[in-house]
Amino acid sequence: GWAAAVAEAGIADPRLDGRVDDDVEAGRQVARDLLALSDPPTAVVCASDSLALGAYSAAAGRLSVTGFDDTPVARAVGLSSITQPLAEAAQQCLRQVFDVIADPHRPSRSSLLRPTLTLRASTAQPPDHPPIAEPRRPS
Numbered sequence: 081g082w083a084a085a086v087a088e089a090g091i092a093d094p095r096l097d098g099r100v101d102d103d104v105e106a107g108r109q110v111a112r113d114l115l116a117l118s119d120p121p122t123a124v125v126c127a128s129d130s131l132a133l134g135a136y137s138a139a140a141g142r143l144s145v146t147g148f149d150d151t152p153v154a155r156a157v158g159l160s161s162i163t164q165p166l167a168e169a170a171q172q173c174l175r176q177v178f179d180v181i182a183d184p185h186r187p188s189r190s191s192l193l194r195p196t197l198t199l200r201a202s203t204a205q206p207p208d209h210p211p212i213a214e215p216r217r218p219s
Contacts, residue, residue, distance in 0.1 A: 107134025
């Protein structure tokens with residue numbers, strides 16, 4: 081998913097993809113490192129709100145930041161974040177467990193649930209870039 085979308089958008093750059101500890105300080109350091117590049121990105125998508133909070137604290141106004149999980153802290157500080165449909169995921173998991181209990185030979189199924197992106201103060205169009213097109217909506 082993520083790698084394919086980045087490649088399709090033409091922004092596959094190994095310097096922009098990293099794995100770090102999931103904490104605020106790691107997010108802060110990643111933002112500093114990205115902003116130190118000769119051609120820094122204008123936005124970063126973090127794997128958690130903790131990382132995003134650190135990135136946002138280090139780069140607010142210079143880097144758009146989006147987190148993942150839409151925690152209460154993200155909402156409180158104006159951090160854009162992606163919400164997972166956890167209740168729906170739990171319902172589907174239980175449904176599949178009950179289906180297997182009822183019929184152990186039933187083939188397994190997979191489900192794809194649509195997350196929600198909530199835009200807040202941490203994301204904005206860079207001031208020195210031309211307007212961008214509306215984001216594509218999955219069909």
